[in-house]
Structures are given as C-alpha cells and as structure tokens.
Amino acid sequence: METQIMTRWFEIWHRQQERMKHALRNTYVHRILGDRVFHHGVWALDIDSLAGGLSLGLFVAFTPTMPFHMLLCTVGALLLRVNLPIALAASWIMNPLTALPIYLAAHRTGQYFLGHSAIGEFILNLFSFENGTGRFMKASMYLWTGSLLFSTVSAFLGSTAARLAWRIGHWYKSKRKA
Numbered sequence: 001m002e003t004q005i006m007t008r009w010f011e012i013w014h015r016q017q018e019r020m021k022h023a024l025r026n027t028y029v030h031r032i033l034g035d036r037v038f039h040h041g042v043w044a045l046d047i048d049s050l051a052g053g054l055s056l057g058l059f060v061a062f063t064p065t066m067p068f069h070m071l072l073c074t075v076g077a078l079l080l081r082v083n084l085p086i087a088l089a090a091s092w093i094m095n096p097l098t099a100l101p102i103y104l105a106a107h108r109t110g111q112y113f114l115g116h117s118a119i120g121e122f123i124l125n126l127f128s129f130e131n132g133t134g135r136f137m138k139a140s141m142y143l144w145t146g147s148l149l150f151s152t153v154s155a156f157l158g159s160t161a162a163r164l165a166w167r168i169g170h171w172y173k174s175k176r177k178a
Helices: 002-024 028-038 047-061 066-080 084-091 096-115 118-126 132-177
Strands: none
Touching (some): 002 028, 028 066, 047 066, 047 084, 096 118
C-alpha cells in the first residue's frame, strides 16, 4: 500500500515538474537564464540532486540575507544543478518568526568564537570598533561568523540526513519485497 502511495506521489511530482518546465519555455526567465532552467538535476528527485538542494537551502537559510533567500537559492540551484524546489522549501526554515532567535544565537556564537580565537583577537585589535560604525561592524562580524558556522553545520547535517534517509528507504523497500 505504501509503495503504491509513494509511486503515485512521484508520478504527480513528475507531472507537475514537466508542466512547470513547459510553462517556463520562451519566458523572460528562460531568456535570462537559458537552458540551465531545464537541466535534469534542477528538477530531478534523485539522491544527489535532493541532498544538494537541501544543503543549499539550509546554507542560504541561516545566512543573514533574509529578503534574498529565494533569489540566492534559485541562482545557486541553477548554477550547482541541484533540486530547485527542495532548495526553495529548505530556505523557508528561516522565516520572520524564527529569524530573531536564530540570529541572536548566531551573534552569540560568533561573539564566542571570535572572542576566544587568535584570529578573532587579531581582527578585533586591528581595527578600532569604538564609534557607532565600528560597533555596527563588530556586531555584523559576530553575526556573519555565527551564521556561516550555523549554515555550514546545517548544510552538512541536511545532506547527511537526506542521504541516510534515502538509503534507509531503499533498504526498507528491498526488505519488503523480499
């Protein structure tokens, strides 16, 4: 029963992807981005495309580029040829409700790492961060450091989890057939 449901779901997914690709032909998007929009990896549901799209979406989600997540994911998915819908969906982990706590945690993490490392001490001592602009730069540096750390870890964990889930699903499917 579950196999039939999953097969039906994949058929529906494939039809929707084909309709979307057909709708994009000869549009403004197609003229700007070219045939990269129609590359198999951008729309496929194989393990490499899926894990890559999830990693890209999670990486972009945790960067402090809130209004540009969808644009960055789209361009990244087309350039890296990973699953575009998965990348866009994963980028929505960061939303206006979750942004504040995540950015505060990233700021604190960046502050901890830059405050307790030789490179961080060197950078902080190299520049004067006493005036208003300096304090803003210092806070931005903390935020970006923590965000890039969160982004890297979440992208790695997302890719690993997707690959593991894919393998477990195939193992489970082969066990049921046997």
